[in-house]
Amino acid sequence: MWMRKLILLALLAPAAAFATTPDKTASLRDAALKDDVAWDIVEGLTTEVGPRLAGTEAEARARTWAVARLNSLGFKNVRIEPYQMPVWVRGIETGEIIAPFPHKLALTAIGNSGATPAAGLEAEVVLFRTIADLEAAPDGSLKGKIAYVGNAMKRAQDGSSYGYYGKARFAGPNIAAKKGAAAIVIRSIGTDNHRVPHTGNTRFDEGVAAIPAAALSVPDAENLERVFARGKAVRMKLVLTPRNIGTQESGNVIAEVPGSDPAAGVIVVGGHLDSWDLGTGAIDDAAGVAITAAAAKRIMDAGTPRRTIRVVWFGSEEVGGYGGRDYLRRHGGEPHALTGESDFGADRIWRFNVTVNDAAKPVVDRIEAALAPLGVTRGDEPATGGADIRPLVSAGVPVIDLNQDGTRYFDIHHTADDTLDKVDPEQLRQNVAAWTAMLDVAANAPEALGKQ
Amino acid sequence: MWMRKLILLALLAPAAAFATTPDKTASLRDAALKDDVAWDIVEGLTTEVGPRLAGTEAEARARTWAVARLNSLGFKNVRIEPYQMPVWVRGIETGEIIAPFPHKLALTAIGNSGATPAAGLEAEVVLFRTIADLEAAPDGSLKGKIAYVGNAMKRAQDGSSYGYYGKARFAGPNIAAKKGAAAIVIRSIGTDNHRVPHTGNTRFDEGVAAIPAAALSVPDAENLERVFARGKAVRMKLVLTPRNIGTQESGNVIAEVPGSDPAAGVIVVGGHLDSWDLGTGAIDDAAGVAITAAAAKRIMDAGTPRRTIRVVWFGSEEVGGYGGRDYLRRHGGEPHALTGESDFGADRIWRFNVTVNDAAKPVVDRIEAALAPLGVTRGDEPATGGADIRPLVSAGVPVIDLNQDGTRYFDIHHTADDTLDKVDPEQLRQNVAAWTAMLDVAANAPEALGKQ
Numbered sequence: 001m002w003m004r005k006l007i008l009l010a011l012l013a014p015a016a017a018f019a020t021t022p023d024k025t026a027s028l029r030d031a032a033l034k035d036d037v038a039w040d041i042v043e044g045l046t047t048e049v050g051p052r053l054a055g056t057e058a059e060a061r062a063r064t065w066a067v068a069r070l071n072s073l074g075f076k077n078v079r080i081e082p083y084q085m086p087v088w089v090r091g092i093e094t095g096e097i098i099a100p101f102p103h104k105l106a107l108t109a110i111g112n113s114g115a116t117p118a119a120g121l122e123a124e125v126v127l128f129r130t131i132a133d134l135e136a137a138p139d140g141s142l143k144g145k146i147a148y149v150g151n152a153m154k155r156a157q158d159g160s161s162y163g164y165y166g167k168a169r170f171a172g173p174n175i176a177a178k179k180g181a182a183a184i185v186i187r188s189i190g191t192d193n194h195r196v197p198h199t200g201n202t203r204f205d206e207g208v209a210a211i212p213a214a215a216l217s218v219p220d221a222e223n224l225e226r227v228f229a230r231g232k233a234v235r236m237k238l239v240l241t242p243r244n245i246g247t248q249e250s251g252n253v254i255a256e257v258p259g260s261d262p263a264a265g266v267i268v269v270g271g272h273l274d275s276w277d278l279g280t281g282a283i284d285d286a287a288g289v290a291i292t293a294a295a296a297k298r299i300m301d302a303g304t305p306r307r308t309i310r311v312v313w314f315g316s317e318e319v320g321g322y323g324g325r326d327y328l329r330r331h332g333g334e335p336h337a338l339t340g341e342s343d344f345g346a347d348r349i350w351r352f353n354v355t356v357n358d359a360a361k362p363v364v365d366r367i368e369a370a371l372a373p374l375g376v377t378r379g380d381e382p383a384t385g386g387a388d389i390r391p392l393v394s395a396g397v398p399v400i401d402l403n404q405d406g407t408r409y410f411d412i413h414h415t416a417d418d419t420l421d422k423v424d425p426e427q428l429r430q431n432v433a434a435w436t437a438m439l440d441v442a443a444n445a446p447e448a449l450g451k452q
Numbered sequence: 453m454w455m456r457k458l459i460l461l462a463l464l465a466p467a468a469a470f471a472t473t474p475d476k477t478a479s480l481r482d483a484a485l486k487d488d489v490a491w492d493i494v495e496g497l498t499t500e501v502g503p504r505l506a507g508t509e510a511e512a513r514a515r516t517w518a519v520a521r522l523n524s525l526g527f528k529n530v531r532i533e534p535y536q537m538p539v540w541v542r543g544i545e546t547g548e549i550i551a552p553f554p555h556k557l558a559l560t561a562i563g564n565s566g567a568t569p570a571a572g573l574e575a576e577v578v579l580f581r582t583i584a585d586l587e588a589a590p591d592g593s594l595k596g597k598i599a600y601v602g603n604a605m606k607r608a609q610d611g612s613s614y615g616y617y618g619k620a621r622f623a624g625p626n627i628a629a630k631k632g633a634a635a636i637v638i639r640s641i642g643t644d645n646h647r648v649p650h651t652g653n654t655r656f657d658e659g660v661a662a663i664p665a666a667a668l669s670v671p672d673a674e675n676l677e678r679v680f681a682r683g684k685a686v687r688m689k690l691v692l693t694p695r696n697i698g699t700q701e702s703g704n705v706i707a708e709v710p711g712s713d714p715a716a717g718v719i720v721v722g723g724h725l726d727s728w729d730l731g732t733g734a735i736d737d738a739a740g741v742a743i744t745a746a747a748a749k750r751i752m753d754a755g756t757p758r759r760t761i762r763v764v765w766f767g768s769e770e771v772g773g774y775g776g777r778d779y780l781r782r783h784g785g786e787p788h789a790l791t792g793e794s795d796f797g798a799d800r801i802w803r804f805n806v807t808v809n810d811a812a813k814p815v816v817d818r819i820e821a822a823l824a825p826l827g828v829t830r831g832d833e834p835a836t837g838g839a840d841i842r843p844l845v846s847a848g849v850p851v852i853d854l855n856q857d858g859t860r861y862f863d864i865h866h867t868a869d870d871t872l873d874k875v876d877p878e879q880l881r882q883n884v885a886a887w888t889a890m891l892d893v894a895a896n897a898p899e900a901l902g903k904q
Binding site: 046049050058101102106194195218226415416419421 | 495498499500501502503510553554555556558645646647648670671674675678679682731732867868869871872873874
């Protein structure tokens with residue numbers, strides 16, 4: 001009798017060959033357009049924890065909050081995986097143009113900035129319109145001076161302009177230090193026009209002493225350039241007292257939706273739990289941890305998937321990606337089927353890209369069909385993952401990028417303005433729907449999802 | 453022979469009865485749509501002077517700058533009319549929610565705020581959703597506590613919502629002080645969602661000791677209300693160290709376009725030269741002094757008008773209207789034909805209102821015709837003037853309001869974000885064109901423009 005049933009099931013193939021169907025995926029996807037779980041996570045994390053700089057007690061409070069929330073959502077194997085990391089913290093930060101026209105500056109220290117004397121540093125400012133101009137300055141020509149790099153960032157939907165303009169922050173301080181500058185100020189790497197400067201990390205080469213490094217708000221940078229246009233010597237005073245507080249504990253928070261087939265490999269999705277300290281990290285990246293967890297919960301609530309979905313809320317992404325590397329160190333030996341990260345705000349997903357092996361192409365086709373009704377179309381670029389999963393991706397794990405619309409992302413990125421009100425609940429839900437559909441297809445796919 | 457000429461002239465009436473014609477007005481108006489004078493004033497004042505709080509050395513620098521600029525533009529009788537006034541200056545201002553969730557606050561002291569102890573003030577916070585709720589609190593019920601007033605401002609094109617929502621700032625601190633509160637914090641009177649709090653003046657009744665009073669940025673206020681929604685006691689720490697520095701010198705800067713007919717009365721136009729100290733006072737009110745001066749210069753350059761146009765860049769508007777009262781004290785006895793002030797940003801003029809006598813009605817009809825091509829139509833409300841000219845208006849001087857679109861004005865008003873980039877050069881030029889047209893008609897009108 002059961003043999004006849006089995007034969008009957010086989011006749012219903014190919015649908016029965018999958019643990020999900022296009023109809024089931026569509027149904028889960030559309031239900032997710034009414035999701036409140038993601039909003040509640042963003043609202044809770046920003047309100048009850050707020051800013052959570054990596055390695056500080058605030059990030060530890062965030063981990064405690066995360067464990068409680070992920071447990072209450074019903075996830076399994078919820079745990080913290082701690083690791084140690086060096087920590088830099090902000091101090092006093094003020095600045096002003098001293099001459100020719102006195103003007104107080106809205107600025108903020110860049111992560112890993114050196115400190116000025118407590119009484120401040122006053123020096124002449126040298127204008128560089130681009131990072132290339134700074135690179136071209138003769139060695140030693142900046143001795144005792146403050147380098148200023150303009151470099152007005154333009155918007156791009158896919159965020160790709162960050163790489164070009166961001167060099168002023170990523171590399172500018174190191175270049176200026178090597179040329180003997182006393183300090184560097186840059187125009188914020190941002191596309192807004194508010195008095196809210198954009199922080200973010202920089203790094204100095206081994207053996208190069210960190211110099212004070214700050215970002216001016218865009219209106220302050222524009223004002224400074226107008227002052228330069230008057231042709232008079234510009235003097236600036238900076239007081240920046242950040243400091244390194246040594247090695248501290250950070251950690252990743254992990255939660256799972258256990259799958260029925262351990263051999264099929266784990267799907268790792270998530271975002272980062274830490275944030276910069278100026279805002280409350282709503283779009284960067286409470287939204288990302290919320291979207292991916294909300295989607296995973298929807299798969300969990302629909303029944304056991306074939307593959308385990310591992311939700312990782314990474315620690316210390318902003319300050320150097322320590323969480324992502326720790327994850328690889330601990331889990332690199334386990335079979336991973338796929339990974340994806342949400343770390344580009346909370347606006348709608350408009351495109352997806354993949355880097356997978358040929359055997360997975362039918363899975364990608366089904367993902368494409370499932371996402372199209374959300375206005376998400378397949379791109380033709382390789383997927384790269386976010387900073388947290390890049391170690392996994394580099395180790396050969398297949399990766400999918402669900403690309404969010406970044407047109408306004410750099411208005412807010414790394415500023416005090418990264419607060420809950422910047423999250424649009426409707427677009428957040430579209431994100432949850434896209435991740436739900438993708439996860440339903442991928443977690444239940446019968447195909448092998450092995451190396452890239 | 454000259455009698456025949458006179459008769460001929462009379463036959464050419466009515467056009468010849470006016471010192472201007474609709475064609476000449478239209479030509480001046482349309483040329484003003486290419487104006488650069490106003491932009492150059494706003495750019496110069498914000499870049500070369502910056503913030504200019506009334507009664508401080510910054511406002512004195514602004515007066516020096518103004519005299520030089522008005523002279524270089526060719527105005528006559530350029531002068532400073534000084535007066536004395538009490539001055540309040542900002543000190544340190546920080547705040548944080550201590551419990552239940554620690555959170556640093558973006559806040560700013562309200563003008564005339566009292567100071568906390570240097571080490572700060574920590575107290576429980578009591579939530580009032582509206583100023584009416586605060587008024588209803590029993591006397592003494594706030595003893596030792598910090599009152600918080602919510603009150604989320606809504607936009608209005610004509611700015612009329614400022615009166616209703618602004619009460620939390622104008623009157624809230626005095627009410628809270630009388631009920632025994634240790635301090636008051638309010639949601640900023642603003643329509644933006646940035647971490648840039650809105651300052652502005654308040655006043656305490658004679659005999660009521662000033663308490664510390666601060667405005668939270670809108671995102672901070674919304675966060676605080678979400679914290680209250682958790683139902684736990686909220687404690688806040690405030691450090692506010694503003695102080696009164698006694699009587700200082702302020703002044704009005706005056707420039708004239710002398711008219712041919714002193715008996716026809718002076719037309720007073722202008723804005724205020726002082727600004728709040730957080731931004732550079734671009735929309736409030738470099739734009740206003742720039743628009744009115746640029747328009748007056750266009751009339752001057754077109755030939756001598758019938759009436760003297762007096763451009764007044766008033767001092768100390770923001771902190772109590774001392775400049776407007778000083779003007780009336782000095783000049784109230786002179787014949788004034790009309791007054792108008794530009795003090796509502798730099799966005800386009802969409803409407804005008806007048807309060808004039810019946811004899812002036814034909815003049816108003818001609819102004820209506822001259823402004824219509826700019827998209828400016830006549831309203832049916834009485835004109836009131838800005839704060840600087842209100843003393844003149846109260847004394848019976850006819851007044852015209854050229855109403856600017858204020859839809860986004862309270863996004864920026866009294867914040868650090870009041871910077872040059874907020875001024876749209878095209879809309880600024882439309883303002884100059886409207887003021888030019890109005891002034892050409894009014895300054896040359898043959899009708900009597902006497903009392904209202």
